[in-house]
Amino acid sequence: MFKQQPILGIVVPCYNEEEVLELTVVELDAVLGGLEKEGLVSPESFILFVNDGSRDRTWPLIADLKERYRRVSGLNLAGNVGHQNALLGGLMTAKRHADCLVSIDADLQDDVRVIRDMVLRYREGCDIVYGVRSSRQRDTWFKRTTAEGFYKVMQGLGLRIVNNHADYRLMSRRALDELARFSEVNIFLRGMVPLLGFETGVVYYERLERAAGESKYPLKKMISFALEGITSLSVKPIRMVTAAGFAVFAVSIVMGIYGIVSNLMGRAVSGWSSLIVSLWFIGGVQLLSIGLIGEYIGKIYREVKRRPLYIVERELPPAVRSAEAREHEDPAEREGAPAAPAHALS
Known part of the structure; x- marks a missing residue:
């Protein structure tokens, strides 16, 4: 389905991003300006x-950028609630103001040029368009290995997660309305969005270096994020613990029989090493x-x-x-609506 000049919103979560914010708004404003000139999105x-x-x-x-750029708006949360929230x-x-939204981090590592490709896929009828990294050659060996392992583990647990996709995506208002019906408190959007089931598309891009500032995801936060994602969307880890419990129980029965037989045959030898290893193993599994x-x-x-x-x-x-309001207005009036003046944002 062809969509005429949708209102596109770009949502950028920010945490201590003062060093990069000026660069980010210049890049994103230029992208929206280009899309408007092509007639791909609305001037709004x-x-x-x-x-x-x-x-x-x-x-x-x-707040200062809003005064200087007519396309900029802001949302200030009362406290730090985490990236996903x-x-x-x-x-x-x-979503109250837009026909579709693109989410992107403020560090400019996600290539803003593919927003155009996302909009084109949306206009073709896709309700969700994922931005997927084409390669991880820029990453260190450790980060590349752990990231690939994370996606494999998530997929192995039965989660419908898009490989090498973070939170760079486009979603239609219809998809966002359905996402709003998810009432859980433990949020992991990378796993929740694929559950919506709407028609999806994929655009590939090369991830860039951070424009300025430092990463807000050190190793500790990355591990916490991975654990949050796994436990928020899958109960398989609990089932794996149950399976491990049965396996340890089976091994203990075999070892018990072996001990009894050895004792009856007079070949019982006290083994401090085997005993201490068994205790540490069982204790570790329990913890x-x-x-x-x-x-x-x-x-x-x-x-x-x-x-x-x-x-x-x-x-x-x-x-x-x-x-x-737009849903109740005359379609011809929407097509001819002028762009909002710069002073209307102040």
Whole structure:
């Protein structure tokens, strides 16, 4: 289905990104300007920067950029809620004003030029378009190996996750409305979006170096993120613990029979090494099992409390009409609607 000049919103979650924000808005504003000139998106298209409780000048800079760029809008969250919650908050806020949304990180490592390809796939009828890395040659051996292992583990656990895709994607408002129906508190968008089941497309790009600043995902956060994703969408780890318990139990029975037979035959020899290894092994399995079960219990605890995923402290909205208003207007009027003036954003 061909879509005439959709309003495109670009959602950018930000955490301590003051060093790169100026570069980011220049790049994204240029992309939207080019798409508008081609007639691929509406002049009402916008950029929404979501401040996730930054401790630097990210929010004041967003407010200043809004005064200088007519396409810029902002959302300030009341505290740091994490990348996934901040991104979801931005998507749910921006979908009121847009026909489709692109989510992208502020560091400019995702090639903004493929946004055009995403829009073309959307206009062809795709409700979801994934940005997928074409290669990982720029990564270190450690990062490349762990990342590939992560995707293989996730797929091995039965999760419908797109290989080498992070959170660079386009989603239609229809897809976003369905995503809003997901009521869980433990959010892992890379695994949740494929569950929607709408028609999807893929665009490939080469990941670039970070434009400025430092990565907000050190090894510790990456491990935590991977664990969050696995335990949020799959119960297979619990079943693996159960299978391991049965396996250890079976081994203990065999070793018990062996000990009894050896004793009856007078060949029993006290083995300190084998005993201590067995104790450490069983103890390790027990601690691992308890920790994994605790992880799931913790998630149940969070789900039961139903606390909000984010709280909006302040919104600097884009100068566009709401989606509901556009649905009730005359189609001919929409086609001829002029671009919002620069002063309307202040």
